[in-house]
Amino acid sequence: MHDDITLTVGRVTRVLTERIWPAVHAVSVPLTVEARTLPGEPVPPSEGLALDYEPYAVGAPWGAAWGTTWFRLTGEVPAEWVGRRVEAVVDLGFDVAEPGFQCEGFVYRADGTPVKAANPRNHWALVTPRATGGEPVELYVEAASNPVVFGPIRFKPTTQGDLLTASPDLLYATRRIDLAVFDEEVHALALDLDVLLGLQAELPAGQRRMRILQAIDDALDRLDLADVSGTATAARAALADVLERPATASHVISAVGHAHIDSAWLWPVRETVRKVARTAASMTELIDESQDFVFGMSSAQQYAWVKEHRPEVWTRVVEAVRAGRFLPLGGMWVESDTVMPSGESMVRQFLYGQRFFAEELGVSCHGVWLPDSFGYSPALPQLVSRAGFDWFFTQKISWNQVNTFPHHTFLWEGIDGSRVLTHFPPMDTYNSELSGAELALAERQFRDHRIASGSIAPVGWGDGGGGTTREMTGRAQRLADLEGSPRVRWEHPDAFYARTRDELMGPDGQPRPGTPVWVGELYLELHRATLTSQHRTKAGNRRCEHLLVEAELWAATAAVRTGAAYPHEELDALWKQVLLQQFHDILPGTSIAWVHREAVEQYTRVEREAEALVARSLAALSGDGSARLAVNGAGCASGGVPAGAGVRTPAAVDDTADGVTPVTVAREGDDVVVDNGVLRVVLSAEGLVTSAVDLATGRDAIPAGAVAGLLQLHPDLPNEWDAWDVDRFYRNTVRDLREVTSLDAFVDENGVAQVVVERPVSVDSTVRQVFSLSPGSRTLHIAQATDWHEVERFLKVAFPLDVRAEHTSAETQFGHQRRVTHVNTSWEAARFETSMHRFVHVEEPGFGVGIVNDSTYGYDVARNWTEDGVTTTIRLSLLRAPRFPDPDTDHGVHTHRYGLVVGTDVDGAAQEGVVLNTPARVVIGDHGFDALVRVDGTGVHLSCVKLAADRSGDLVVRVHEALGGRASATVHVDLPVASVGEVTLLEEPLDDGPRSPDPAAVAMTLGPFEVRTLRFALAASSPT
Known part of the structure; x- marks a missing residue:
């Protein structure tokens, strides 16, 4: 039986491939072909159709990488094809094994009407469904010569991934550009056999499978291989019974x-x-x-x-x-x-x-x-x-x-x-x-x-x-x-x-x-390494996300306070650019060099234009004058909002809080000791943190004998998917970066302690870390600049923590997710690289530590055992150097900012993360201004303040519970409000919205991590 099955399957496979499918377009005549290669970027079809064309011979090379060639196809339908369906068959040199990732064509009629695409497994275009004979044919093909950078030999570094470095060599040669009869009966026979061949392969060796195989043999016996078209109907008749069951x-x-x-x-x-x-x-x-x-x-x-x-x-x-x-x-x-x-x-x-x-x-x-x-x-x-x-x-x-x-x-x-x-x-x-x-x-x-x-x-x-x-x-x-x-x-x-x-x-x-x-x-x-690849793209995303939310806040405040026009068009355009670049092969860092080069350019533009919007709104709010006013910064941030929304009125920059202990820097042997009355931090001669003591409790965040802020370098050659993957075995080899080129310690003019450490990464790469501690702060900040020229290396920074943590809490959208630190099961072991936003936090009863960052998304965690107990190590993922699809991934200078927050809970880590991602601003004006929105309630954070997307002038305020518990809060709006209602995230009304006696002070009860959005209709007296 097995031999019979094998014979039938082999027979039908060959006949389908070599006789039947080719017979679908067997009757054909060549079209006359002309071509024109464009020297630069693509042009609209109207311009392409109007180009001057030159003769082109089918089979000749065409198309340099990322180029466009327009082909003009002309001919006449033969008189003997009357009543037949006629199609143009256009093979630009396709590789049918890879349906995408190569050249493509778009067929147009002479009047500019689009017909359809020409692709590797779909390279026909309708000329007429029923020919009358003698019809003139004139078609145009816009052909894109996209280079093959992904195919049977995958993950090979290539310079074709950017127009700036691509080869000028012609990549393709056309194979067939014909006018052909589409034989519908042959096509139907091919599909009948194709479906039955696939079906029988999945059936047990019972009656149904045997009947299908017999029907296939019967059909092929009726098919004259020298006259497929003439015998296709008879062959199909032999298959009818098994297809009708x-x-x-x-x-x-x-x-x-x-x-x-x-x-x-x-x-x-x-x-x-x-x-x-x-x-x-x-x-x-x-x-x-x-x-x-x-x-x-x-x-x-x-x-x-x-x-x-x-x-x-x-x-x-x-x-x-x-x-x-x-x-x-x-x-x-x-x-x-x-x-x-x-x-x-x-x-x-x-x-x-x-x-x-x-x-x-x-x-x-x-x-x-x-x-x-x-x-x-x-x-x-x-x-x-x-x-x-x-x-x-x-x-x-x-x-x-x-x-x-x-x-x-x-x-x-x-x-x-x-x-x-x-x-x-x-x-x-x-x-x-x-x-x-x-x-x-x-x-x-x-x-x-x-x-x-x-x-x-x-x-x-x-x-x-x-x-x-x-x-x-x-x-x-x-x-x-x-x-x-x-x-x-x-x-x-x-x-x-x-x-x-x-x-x-x-x-x-x-x-x-x-x-x-x-x-x-x-x-x-x-694809765990997508949290790290292409750091400039990730830094741009983080920076622009925060700037746009801040720009909305100040624009809304300026609109309702001063009557300034709210920049709907500008904000929409900037948001859409950022949203585009959050696509799942751009933000993850898995695209060709061209894509990431343009992404960085666009982030720079968005940042510049968002900063201009912020400056314009703050100028409208603060007026003309010479007073220096503080906006944002420590004490000005509220949860998710990267700005001073509802916390305090901007104050003079030189206002200082009473009772803050000045920061001191001292040498104790080879160590540098930094003390601000809240933390006492010790750095070794190698520029590594050996101690970080919370002076209120006496707890040291760093285990005895361990060092934090330690840069570690791993080899990084995954089994597949270079820019996407990091495989677990990368951990087996590690090199600690302990060598120091220079170390300097001082208190700067702002009273901030600075310890500057420079060290080599390799012969080609260097890094500079600046450890800083401000008065009254419990966060040791590290600003890092890395001149990175590694290949297939993974850079991490390690923070061993004297915390017996059962889980980590890592920020995600509108809250945080808890992940266990053990690897009891295969599910936990597989999570050896995980995601965070602005913070990750670990704790044991009575003591917690947070790690905050400005541009990092990946981290790993390890439980460390000694005779003294269990400790926890958190490592941030900083840089990689994969070779595919961008062979120069991340080469150049990068900046990271991250910080160690000692003796804090999750809420404190979240607030520090907001501050780190929201640099303080200084505004020159003649007066401060009251916060537009204020939220009273522990653990309830303000996420956005903006005007409604429908341009009604309504104020939209979003809050969320950030600690994972139940909370009560009151949202205050400091202006006359006519009414308030709860809305969806799309700003559409909900039936179960709040009923508040004072629409400008809405009391709310929120569940764990709950997100709520309020829409305030402003009173007529509002400037808007």
Whole structure:
């Protein structure tokens, strides 16, 4: 039996590959081809069509890296093709083994009407559905010669990743540019055999499989290999019986067309603009040619690009959206990273995404679609829910290195207790072909058959691969009700989730027995180094996030206090730029050099323009004069808001608090001792912290014999995915950086103790650390400048702490997450590199220590045992030097600021993190001004103060409980208020908002880590 199966499978595989598929476009004539290569950046289609063209011979080289070549194709439909479907077949030199990551084409008609894309597995374009014979043909192809920087030989360093360093050599040669008859019957035969071949491979050796194999043999016996077209119908007839047998399986595959397009990755943002337009055109073409196919695309930014740069495609997208066939998904500006962006950034991803879809397309998304981000914050369930979404979708957790995630359909519970219905497709892919193997895997691997009846299949080639193909829709048609296979249907994910919710939830709204719940972060056991790669990108993100929230605060204050115009347009544009760069291959540092070069340039621009907005608003508030006024800084920050919102009125800079002990610096042997009456810090001759004593308690934060602030260097060559990964074995080799070039200690003119240490990292790299302690502070700050020229090295800074910590508390959006410090199970052992925002904190009863930072997202923790007890070491991840996809990753000068906060609780660490990320400002004016918003309540932090996105002039204030407990608070607004209501994160009304007798003083009760948003309608007397 096995021999019979092998013979049939081998036979049909070869016939399909060598005879049937080539016969789909066997009848053809060459087109006349002309070409024109552009010297610089792409041009609009109207300009491309008007270029002067020169003769081009098919087979000739074309296309230097990142170039554009326009091809003009002309010809005439032969008279004998009357009544046939005629297509142009355009092979630009594609590698069919890699559907994306290479050259791509976009076909236009002579009048500028878009047809569709030409891609490796989808390189046809319709000329006429029914020829009359003799029709003239004139088509244009905008061909992008994107270099292959990712393929069968992966992770090879290349200079092709930047236009500035790319080779001028021509990369491609066309293979075929023809006018051809599309033989629909041959194509149908190919799909019949393709589906049955895939199906039988997944069936047991029983009657159904044997009947399929016999039918295949019968069909091939009827097929004349010298006349495939003439005998295709007879061959198909032999397959009819096995294709008509209905399914008995209960599992339903909800298919949605998909073309996951990274907003930047191995190509720059400007190329993504074209990838999206090409794909959207192809998918609207496929929608027009099919009855039930639906295509889903996420990322409002990508729709905005189509609208701005390809209005002719945008018109088709809008029509397809209105017809319910082109589905906006996700409700976000981009498919962002969700681990590193701040809480306010995640809110703006939803706010700007949903507003665009509503205003431009009349659509509101009901779920968050994030198939490919690198782990998911435990704060997300609350943010998803409070933004008005009903469901969450991803598949990336299937990439875990060690542990298999136990569910595909479940309720995901976040740090505040919110739950969101979540699904992972059991196909383990977002680029499904609807192959037999994928369908069988989905049914076999689905872990929740007891409670749910189906799963989702995102179907199509991504990243410029062309999206869904007509071969995929043909498979879906045959698999809609086929014995031995799950049933396949095209449908909106909303319909799948609505059905699944009914299966999981009872009529009382409670989960039915057996419904799984996952609590906490969805940690990806892979791509852990994305928390560190491309430090300049991460520093720019952190800096700009804070600046934009601060700019909103002062602009809102100036608007309501002075009548100054609120800069809606400017803030929106800056936010959208930052949100774009939070895309999951930009902020994580996993794109080519070109992408990160531009990202750093854009962060610099955003910073400059946000600073100008802050300065303009503060000038309006403080008036003309020569007095120096303090804004922000210690004592001016309130929780999440990086500014003095509701804490104190700006005061004169030279105002000093009474009773603050001056800082002293003394030499004791080879040691340097710094004392400010709160902390006593000792640094050794090696410039390392050997002691940090909280003078009030006598507790030393540093274990006896240990040193903190120690830079450590590891080799860094992961098994795969250079910029993405760090593998656990990196820890096995470490070099402590103890050598000192110079050490200087002094008290500066501001009364701050400074210990300046310079040391080599290697022959090529150096580092300078400045340890500083201010009067009255319990934070030892370290400002570090690193001139980094390493290759495949990982730089950490270690803080051994004399704290027996059972867990760490690391900041995440609107709160913190607790992670155990032990590795009792494989799940804990796999979390050897984890995420933080501005602080991580450890404690034992009565004593805690925090580590704060201004641009770091990754850290690791270790429990250390000696005969004296258990201590805890926290190490911040500072720099890496992977070679792919950017061979010069992070080379150059970097600055980090971090600090050791001794004798503090979580709230104190959080406040210190805010201060560190919010430099104090000095404003020149003639008067101070009262804070606009004040929050009274322990552990309740102010997150943002802004004017409403709908430009009504309403004031929006967001607060959150930051300690993980229940809290009461009162939000005070210092101006006349007409009314107040609670709103969603999208600033839309909630029915259960607060009822306050004084709308300017709203009393609230918050649960652990709860986020609440208030909207204040200002009284008519307000300047706005």
